[in-house]
Amino acid sequence: MRQNTLFEQHFWKDSNRSLDYYLQNMNGYQAAQKVLKEMNPDQVIEEVKKGNLRGRGGAGFPMGMKWGFIPKASEKPKYLVCNADESEPGTCKDRQIMRYTPHLLIEGLIIGSFAIGCKHSYIYIRGEYVNEAKLLNAAIEEAYEKGYLGKNILGSGFDLDITVHRGAGAYICGEETGLLNSLEGKRGEPRVKPPFPAVSGAFGCPTAVNNVESIANVPHLIRMGGDAFAQLGKIDKSGGTRLISLSGHVKKPGVYEIQAGSVTLRQIIEDIGGGIINDKKLKAVIPGGSSSPILTADEIDVVYDVEPLMKVGTMMGSAAIMVIHEDTDLVKLLLRITKFYAHESCGQCTPCREGCHWMESILHKILHGEAKPTDLDLLVDVAQNIGGKTLCALGDAAAGPVISFVKKFRPEFESYIKGQKRYA
Amino acid sequence: MPKCTIDGKEVEFKPGENLITVAKRAGVEIPVFCYHPGLSVVAQCRMCYVEIEKMPKLQTACSTNAAEGMVVKTQSDPVVKGRAGTMEFLLLNHPLDCPICDKAGECDLQDNSFGHGSANMRHTEERRTYVDVDMGPVIEKNMNRCIHCTRCIRFGEEVAGIHEMVAIQRGNNIDITTIDGNPLQTEYAGNYADICPTGSLTLRDFRFRKRAWMLKKTSTICEGCSKGCNMEIQHEGNVIYRCVPRENLEINKYWMCDEGRMNYHYTQDEKRILNPRSGATFIGWEDAIQTLKDQINEKPLTVLVGSDLTQQELENILEYTKNYHKGSSVYHFGTEGVFTSAQDLPVDKILKMKSKTSNLNGAEKLGIKSVQEMKSASDVVLVFAGGRANVQSVTKKLEGKKLIGIGVYSLNEAESFSMVLPSLSFTEKDGTIFNHQGIEQKLKRAIQPKNTIKAISEILMLTANKKVKVGAN
Numbered sequence: 004m005r006q007n008t009l010f011e012q013h014f015w016k017d018s019n020r021s022l023d024y025y026l027q028n029m030n031g032y033q034a035a036q037k038v039l040k041e042m043n044p045d046q047v048i049e050e051v052k053k054g055n056l057r058g059r060g061g062a063g064f065p066m067g068m069k070w071g072f073i074p075k076a077s078e079k080p081k082y083l084v085c086n087a088d089e090s091e092p093g094t095c096k097d098r099q100i101m102r103y104t105p106h107l108l109i110e111g112l113i114i115g116s117f118a119i120g121c122k123h124s125y126i127y128i129r130g131e132y133v134n135e136a137k138l139l140n141a142a143i144e145e146a147y148e149k150g151y152l153g154k155n156i157l158g159s160g161f162d163l164d165i166t167v168h169r170g171a172g173a174y175i176c177g178e179e180t181g182l183l184n185s186l187e188g189k190r191g192e193p194r195v196k197p198p199f200p201a202v203s204g205a206f207g208c209p210t211a212v213n214n215v216e217s218i219a220n221v222p223h224l225i226r227m228g229g230d231a232f233a234q235l236g237k238i239d240k241s242g243g244t245r246l247i248s249l250s251g252h253v254k255k256p257g258v259y260e261i262q263a264g265s266v267t268l269r270q271i272i273e274d275i276g277g278g279i280i281n282d283k284k285l286k287a288v289i290p291g292g293s294s295s296p297i298l299t300a301d302e303i304d305v306v307y308d309v310e311p312l313m314k315v316g317t318m319m320g321s322a323a324i325m326v327i328h329e330d331t332d333l334v335k336l337l338l339r340i341t342k343f344y345a346h347e348s349c350g351q352c353t354p355c356r357e358g359c360h361w362m363e364s365i366l367h368k369i370l371h372g373e374a375k376p377t378d379l380d381l382l383v384d385v386a387q388n389i390g391g392k393t394l395c396a397l398g399d400a401a402a403g404p405v406i407s408f409v410k411k412f413r414p415e416f417e418s419y420i421k422g423q424k425r426y427a
Numbered sequence: 428m429p430k431c432t433i434d435g436k437e438v439e440f441k442p443g444e445n446l447i448t449v450a451k452r453a454g455v456e457i458p459v460f461c462y463h464p465g466l467s468v469v470a471q472c473r474m475c476y477v478e479i480e481k482m483p484k485l486q487t488a489c490s491t492n493a494a495e496g497m498v499v500k501t502q503s504d505p506v507v508k509g510r511a512g513t514m515e516f517l518l519l520n521h522p523l524d525c526p527i528c529d530k531a532g533e534c535d536l537q538d539n540s541f542g543h544g545s546a547n548m549r550h551t552e553e554r555r556t557y558v559d560v561d562m563g564p565v566i567e568k569n570m571n572r573c574i575h576c577t578r579c580i581r582f583g584e585e586v587a588g589i590h591e592m593v594a595i596q597r598g599n600n601i602d603i604t605t606i607d608g609n610p611l612q613t614e615y616a617g618n619y620a621d622i623c624p625t626g627s628l629t630l631r632d633f634r635f636r637k638r639a640w641m642l643k644k645t646s647t648i649c650e651g652c653s654k655g656c657n658m659e660i661q662h663e664g665n666v667i668y669r670c671v672p673r674e675n676l677e678i679n680k681y682w683m684c685d686e687g688r689m690n691y692h693y694t695q696d697e698k699r700i701l702n703p704r705s706g707a708t709f710i711g712w713e714d715a716i717q718t719l720k721d722q723i724n725e726k727p728l729t730v731l732v733g734s735d736l737t738q739q740e741l742e743n744i745l746e747y748t749k750n751y752h753k754g755s756s757v758y759h760f761g762t763e764g765v766f767t768s769a770q771d772l773p774v775d776k777i778l779k780m781k782s783k784t785s786n787l788n789g790a791e792k793l794g795i796k797s798v799q800e801m802k803s804a805s806d807v808v809l810v811f812a813g814g815r816a817n818v819q820s821v822t823k824k825l826e827g828k829k830l831i832g833i834g835v836y837s838l839n840e841a842e843s844f845s846m847v848l849p850s851l852s853f854t855e856k857d858g859t860i861f862n863h864q865g866i867e868q869k870l871k872r873a874i875q876p877k878n879t880i881k882a883i884s885e886i887l888m889l890t891a892n893k894k895v896k897v898g899a900n
Binding site: 173 | 468469470471472473474476484485490508509512513515516517519520549550552574575577594596597598599600601
């Protein structure tokens with residue numbers, strides 16, 4: 004299940020990030036060469052579609068399709084924006100790519116820009132990634148020096164500039180339209196859709212926004228061909244490998260690479276993660292970043308990929324798995340998660356601005372033994388009034404955990420309300 | 428035309444129209460807060476939910492354009508629950524101080540709460556409060572009442588052309604305020620109060636003066652400049668309390684300037700002359716008309732007419748001088764430096780025009796020449812003015828002449844006149860005026876004239892009569 008890795012073997016060694024290493028050990032810039040010299044944009048998009056490359060940021064949208072939405076004939080400039088805001092709690096896979104294989108990202112941006120007709124690409128990186136921004140800038144400089152960026156790349160006549168733009172540390176700027184607003188220097192607030200970024204994105208121009216891992220997969224995909232890339236995935240409609248960020252109560256937390264759809268959640272926890280810390284019992288798993296609905300210990304025999312997880316009512320999200328053992332207080336955990344979303348709500352739309360804070364207040368009362376018996380149903384009702392009703396996905400992200408925690412672990416909440424358990 | 432179905436009714440629409448507009452045409456009202464037809468669509472308040480067939484989630488009607496064959500439900504259970512949810516969220520932190528709020532009675536939050544909310548409150552936590560900034564002389568801010576619809580921010584940016592309102596902080600702590608807490612600078616600040624869907628931004632001029640539901644409304648035209656903004660005079664007990672803009676997409680859209688909004692004050696000013704006055708003493712109408720007759724005595728006269736008078740008044744004056752003072756010359760006056768409609772240019776990119784009188788175009792249409800062309804004047808000069816025309820600009824030119832004023836004068840203006848006969852202001856008369864585009868619009872009487880004020884036509888008629896007889900007023 005982890006024999007064919009594309010990224011992992013290059014991680015954890017500082018010298019691997021140099022251009023020399025990239026050229027010698029990772030077939031560096033060969034895919035870009037192939038694309039610029041032998042292919043036309045439509046062929047690139049077709050290849051990516053064949054490779055079943057799903058977006059790695061959270062929604063799992065097919066990447067080739069996304070690029071296909073960019074209008075071919077447009078008088079306006081087009082932009083490819085790399086979303087390096089990696090803000091979903093528990094996720095740290097993009098950081099690995101930017102730290103150890105920055106040229107993979109740059110090459111991916113060259114190919115992507117060629118495919119959609121972009122001349123200036125942006126990497127929007129989260130403010131906290133200070134070092135990664137420096138490393139990216141150093142790699143970009145290296146690429147400029149060697150003619151992989153700038154005018155007339157590799158003698159092909161194709162021009163591309165890349166700018167690294169640092170965010171100021173808001174979760175919401177990982178949402179693609181919030182990111183674009185922030186990139187333009189405005190408040191980081193999501194925009195109304197439609198129009199979608201493919202029609203009117205950065206600076207009002209057609210824009211594709213893709214996650215770091217998605218873009219970094221493109222050179223691999225081109226080099227091995229779409230069909231071979233698709234076959235790396237062991238499940239329909241999901242090609243390539245997936246980087247997973249495994250954290251929480253496992254013996255070996257970390258970023259691991261698996262072939263898409265090749266393992267179940269149980270295998271990830273027991274085989275890759277080495278089982279639960281101190282050999283405790285598993286209580287629950289948050290399978291795709293803190294916004295994904297929680298799974299109980301009985302629900303983890305599910306293939307870890309987009310569609311199987313959707314079938315059991317949760318989501319793969321950014322592939323950040325948080326493992327929770329039996330000693331964990333889920334009420335406390337839910338309060339912490341809800342507090343995060345209430346804090347990160349941008350405040351423009353009503354249900355999220357008012358509701359997330361209200362949920363936090365109710366949970367606070369429950370935890371401190373001040374809640375009435377009806378408050379638990381109230382909490383769920385408030386969450387339902389947020390979920391699916393907000394301008395962007397942050398409302399869903401905040402409501403999902405609340406609904407699933409209460410549904411699956413109701414007795415824990417009730418014991419606080421009844422006074423059987425006290426906050427310590 | 429393409430068609431869609433709203434609540435079972437088939438409606439035609441123009442491509443690009445959103446569901447709120449289309450539903451309105453079908454007689455279906457969709458509740459809104461952040462949506463305003465004159466501003467961009469942000470879909471933030473989440474009040475205008477509708478259910479659309481084949482779409483899994485509720486959609487906001489403001490940001491959804493009608494499409495051929497679309498089937499929309501505005502009263503289904505999910506919609507009703509969604510709106511109730513939004514109403515509950517909006518009221519979590521609203522102070523519910525309607526009894527002392529000026530907006531009560533015309534408040535979107537109040538109306539939609541009544542229509543779509545619940546009478547019960549499930550929220551028991553402490554409410555969010557803010558410290559308010561001073562917004563300047565026009566607008567009073569009460570941030571606790573704010574529902575963060577951002578209409579004010581968008582109005583500033585998109586209509587008034589000034590980025591002065593902003594959202595600071597985020598999430599539950601979001602605050603809508605001015606940049607650095609500075610007072611408002613725009614000359615269109617009154618609109619902030621109009622578009623605010625709650626009592627968060629209210630008009631200082633109107634504050635605590637009248638409950639909104641007691642006001643009677645008269646649709647008329649602003650006489651502040653030659654733009655001719657459509658407005659409503661709101662009054663009660665023969666007192667005007669405020670003026671608000673009326674929608675007219677050809678002229679002022681939904682807006683008006685503060686100068687026009689506050690213009691009505693002079694008509695109720697204690698310095699306005701409300702009885703005939705000769706020298707420094709007030710006299711009766713019979714004496715006044717007799718004195719006027721004696722002084723003008725069918726001689727050719729120089730007659731100055733304000734370009735703030737209505738078309739009917741101007742016609743009356745022209746007819747009177749033609750019949751009773753043959754050889755008279757009539758000139759119009761209004762704003763210094765703006766003598767012809769060619770000189771009447773926009774002051775800004777929004778509404779204001781250079782001519783501070785409303786009917787310059789109409790005066791020109793009647794062939795009246797500008798006061799600039801006046802070479803000499805008769806010993807006695809009749810000056811007709813409606814209140815906005817700059818009387819001082821002509822009295823300067825006529826030093827040494829005997830001036831008789833007919834119209835709306837203040838005590839200060841009357842000092843250079845030997846006699847003043849008071850007449851109706853724009854709030855007290857009917858008539859038509861032509862705006863700078865040449866559109867003819869109708870002034871409508873909102874309140875009854877005070878004291879013994881008479882219409883210009885009546886004054887002229889009494890003067891033309893052989894025998895002076897003034898009926899009971």
